[in-house]
Every structure is written in C-alpha cells, then in structure tokens.
Amino acid sequence: MPASPQSAPVEAGWWVVAGTRLDSLDPHYREGAACVQTGSGFFRAQSRPSRDLSVLLAAHQATHAQGPQHWLDLMAGCGIRGLRWGLESAPQSPHPLALWMNDADPERRVSLQANLNPLSGHDGVDLTLTQQPAERLLLQAYLDQRRFDLIDLDAFGCPNGLLQSALAVLRFGGVLILASTDGRSPTGHDRAAAVRRFAAAARAHPSSWELALRLQLAALAREAWMLGRGLEPLACFSDGRTFRLAVRLQRRVGADAEAQLGLLARCEQCGDQAVQPLLKLSGWRACACNPQDGRWAVSGPLWLGPLQSPSLVQELLTLSASMPQTLAPQGRRLLERLQADPGLPVCCWSTDELAQRLGLAGPPSLRRLVQALRGDGYSAVASGVMAGQLRTDAPWKVLLQRCADLA
Template sequence: MVAGTRLDSQDPHYREGAACLQTGSGFFRVQSRPSRDLSVLLAAHQATRAEGPQHWLDLMAGCGIRGLRWGLESAPQSPHPLALWLNDADPERMDSLQANLKPLSGHAGVDLALSQQPAERLLRQAYLDQRRFDLIDLDAFGCPNGLLQSALAVLRFGGVLILASTDGRSPTGHDRVAAVRRFAAAARAHPSSWELALRLQLAALAREAWMLGRGLEPLACFSDGRTFRLAVRLHRRVGADEEGSLGLLARCEHCGDQAVQPVLKLSGWRACSCLSEVGRWAVSGPLWLGPLQSPALLQELLTLSEAMPHSLAPPSRRLLERLQADPGLPVCCWSTDELAQRLGLAGPPPLHRLVQALQGDGYWAGVSGVMAGQLRTDAPWKVLLQRCADLA
C-alpha cells in the first residue's frame, strides 16, 4: 500500500496530501495514512457545516502532519476562521513542529497555536478556561480511556472526537484481567476480535458521554489489527433508546453459535446449538451493540473528497467504501474460515455467494467492512452452516 511519497532517496521530506514535511526521528507510520485521510475529511465536513469559527485540537501531534493537512486541505472548505491547536508532550518535538507548520504561518483564516503539555493537563485547563473544540484528534499509545471524560468535557455539541488505541491485547480477549481494569468488561477470544475491541472501546466512550448527560453517535470504526480507530460525534442529549446499545455478546466455543442481549433486557441465555450439553456460552461485555458506522456521513465524506483531490489515497477510498457498505449491524459476525473448518471443507465458501443465499432465504446478510473474510447476518447458526454446506 502506497500511503505517501518520499521526494527522493536523498531528501528527508515526506509528501502526503497537500503536506510536505520532515517526519523526524520520532514514531511515525506511513501505513496510518487512511486514518489521517479520514481525519482530514471529517475536519473538512465540520468546516462545511459550521456556523461560526472552528476550534480544532490535535492532542498528540507528533510531527504535525495532521494539523498541517487540516490547515492546508480542510480549513479552506469553510468561510469561517479556524483556531488550530497542536500539542505534543515531548519537548524534543517542538523544533520539528515549528519547522513543519511554517506553511500555516500567516495563512489566511488560520490561527495556529503550539504547546508541549501532558494531554491530561491541557484538557483539564481547557475545561477550566471554558474552551471548547469542534474537533479533537486523540492518537494515543496504549489505552486512551483515562483521557476520555476530559476530552468529551471540552468537545462541543455536534463536535467530533477521533480516537486511536494501540491496546490490542486486553479488548481482544488476550489479557482478560487488563480488560476488566481498563474497560470494566469481560473480553473473550473471538474470531471477530477486531470488532470486539472496537465495540468495547465504543462502550467505554458511551458510558463516559452518558455520565456527562450527552449522547454519542459512531461515525466510523476500523482497525488494521495493530491500532483501533474510532470517530464519534457528541450530541447534547442521549438519543432515544441509546442505552439499549449496551449489551453482551456470547459465543459457544464448542459449536460456534452466537447470541446477543442488551443489558436493559438481560435475562437467561437461550440454549446454544450444541446437540449435547457440552457447549457453554463464553460472554463478552458490556460492549456496544449499536451501529459502528454512519453510512450517510461516510457517503458525504466520499462526495466531499471529489472536491479535495489530494485528500484521499486509493487505499483510503477503498476502506471508506467498505465501511460505508457495512453499518455494523447485526452484531454477530462469522469467519468463512471457521465455517469451512467446522464443516470439514477444503476451503472457505465464496463469501458473496453465501451472502446472496442467506438474503434469498429472507435473512439480513452482508460482508463485514471491519475484518476480511467475514459476514454478518441474523440467520440462525444452523441455517448458516446448512447454506455453507449447500455451496460446498
């Protein structure tokens, strides 16, 4: 995947979108361009719907590439002025930040501020100063949950929080004790582990928003297996039945069946599909049972990208198109590799043919946009197995 361009082998500059800068010796992943493209489009979308000046915060700016692209690509989409604040706690980053952001110095309509503070201190001081932001990018190392309430407290109603987590072990069921500490939840190993991690992170975000009396709307959620990324919009009030999106996901390791229950309607679990009493549910959660994506907004971003020709690399466009086609419902996902293994097939069934067969039976079925080779459906487990066997 080509995410950006080095100008030549002797030049330390890196080009991405409209930005040209030096990434420096700190941590930087060229492969993370899809997340940066998404942040640029979300910032531009915020700018187009703004009714007044915009305030955007890059809380962990690194080399400053997101802020530079915001200023060069996103800000021109709005007639309103932009207050752009880039922060990184590492004091050794400041010289690099100042050099990389020179193109925004004196840039019409952009008021640039740089700082080097711990994220928690900046957010708490912003709250005390009654500063609010329309867009916050929190690109954290490890689990970001300790910063969630502070970030949401300074996010405007209708504002967007873009969140990243590199904590892959605890929410995917590989460190269950850490999952209890960080998410107050059980996390069990699951074939759809990336989606499980995203839903646990969304549940943590929703609980923090609800404690503030606010509502939460997922806009886009995805992962490359290394970093888990979410974009959510904060609403003034909790939506109708929004609390019904918090629940539990159960899976029987023996037979592969799955079941879901909202916390508000929690009761005894139904029997799994085991023919004997060997099977037993392994339950994960509480986690988010609602949608993972906003297909309408993602379509608006794809349309907006046509007017911003440098904003969306081909791999990023393919990612957004996959997410736009998969709202994240129903919750239960199955891997075609697991289906083939359970049926003793030589290889996985053709995914799109399996989706069509289930749809022909009157069930909802679609390809997962979160993990390759997976489908989500509301068809009973035995029906799903039978359709796989028919295709084989």
C-alpha cells in the same frame, strides 16, 4: 528515476516536490498537500487512511460550520495531521480556523515548528503550538471554558483515562477521533487488563478487531452518558494494530440509547453466537451443541449498536471529489467498505471458520453467501472491519446449511 511526490518517504537524503529537490539529513514525506520531516519520533506512513479520514471529517465539519472552528490535535507527533487540516480542510469553510497543535515531547518542538511553517500567516488559520501533557491541556481548557469542534486523540496504549476530559471540552455536534494501540486487553488476550481498563470481560473471538472496537465504543458511551450527553458512531475500523473510532457528541442521550449496551456470547464448541442487551438480560438460550457439550464464553458489556453512519461516510466520499489530493486509493477502499457495512447485525462469522467446521476445502464465496442469506429473508452483509467475514442474524444452523449448499 526519483519517486513522485505522492509516493512513500525515501529512506534518506532528498525528495522531489513539484520539481524541486530538497536536501536534508532527515527524510521528507509527502502526503496529500503536506510535506514534512518525520524526524526520529514515532511515525507510520501506513496510517495514511486514518489521516485521510481525519482530514475529510475536518472538512465536513468546516462545510457545515455556522461560525469559527476550533480544532485540537492533542498528540500531534510530527504535525502532519494538523498541517493537512490547515491546508486541505480549512479552505472548505469561509469561517476562520483556530488550530491548536500539542505534543508533550519537548524535543518535538523544533520539527513541529518547521513542519507547520506553511500555516504561519496562512489566511484564516490561527495556529497555536504547545508542549503539554494531554491531561493538563484538557483540564485547563475545561477551566477556561474553551470548547473544540474537532479533537483528534491519537494515543499510545489505552486512551480511556482521557475520555471524559476530552468529551467535556468537545462542543455539541463536535467530532472526537480516537485511536488506541491497546490490542491485547480488548481482544481477549489479557482478560485482567480488560477488567481494569474497560470494566468488561473480553474473550478470544474470531472477530477480535470488532470486539475491541465495540468495547471501546461502550467505554466512550458510558463517559458521554455520565455527562448527560449522547454519542453517534461515525466510523470504526482497525488494521489489527491500532483501533480507530470517530464519534459525534450529541446534546442529549438518545431514546433507548441504553439498549445499545449488552453482552456477546460465543460457544467455542459449536461456534454459535448470541447477543443480549443489558436492559433485557436473562438466562442464555441453549447453543447449537448437545446440551452437555455447549458452553457460552461471554464478552462485555460492549456496544451493540451501529459502528458507523453510512450516510455520513457517503458524504465524505462525495466531499473527496472536491479534494483530489486528500483521499488515497487505500483510504477510498476503506471508506467504501465502511459505507456498505453499518455494523449491524452484531454477530460476525469468518468464512474460514465456516469452511473448517464443515470440512470444506476452502471458504465459500462471501458474496454468494450474503446473497443466499438475503434470499432467505435474513439480514446479511460483508463485514467492513475484518476481511473474509460476514454479519448476519440468520441462525447458526441455517448459516452452516447455506455454506454446505454453496459448496
């Protein structure tokens, strides 16, 4: 029996869409309201949750728009993200949409044109397709005084060289969706590269995905501040391979925004953690070890503020009810995790590490541990970034004691 239109792509030959068999040498892939040929270039069906989020953020921008929208997909690939913007997000607004799709690979043009053909002549969508290096496009847009309400920068490797150019052409209140596949340097596996790319120390850490996201947020915040602008994180997550952030550009730097930049320390010997903002940086307190044993491994400067806006994520979940094709179950579970976890407090611990340090047969119940810590008056929440981890401001010894009590 052939797969349904909502399934993953077939490996070759044909696809059934709305009862019609499509024959081609290349596989067709259906996602949301879009059906595309992925071609021979890089494409990951597993990245759908990030595209679902991008479509919902675009729709959210559209519903709150006061005038025409200008959206840029800087590294469009096969064009599925922009196609979904046009088919799913744009109808949420009565205002016209100027949609700019760009990919520097000239061999992508034919497949891009074919995939984006459903938007040709689409009422209210003005489509522009270009093949330019991202740096050139952004710089020319700045010279032409062109501004965008939404930019998706889905980069290979580290995107930091494009950050200031992208922020410079982002309208106040606009959203930048950023992806990075640079996993080694911000997770502490290539410390020299972290110094070069982030001007920061990155040490190995059990919450390595979150460490990478906070280092990337710090780099974004510094670029925004140098332009005299502020930054609001909307959603940050990772699958361990790609690190994704969505931020909103603010007209001014917020009050005490600089207090969100600081250092995170961890003792490899005992597992204790500590945080210090740069504005109040002083000597580190003693860790839970005996004085002669403990030694802090410090990472940063990194972002110490929230990782997402739970209220905005809730609005996206509510909006998805009117867009039934957009949010797949995996994407919904992601948004629900992020909505429950603002990203504070900063310190995260793995329940596996807690069990190992206590010599337990298995990790304690994350839900029960969160409840116990909250009952003691501490802040505690399950991490939405990495499974099996909790964030809390409880002292390390209290955290260990509660784990032992549950065991």
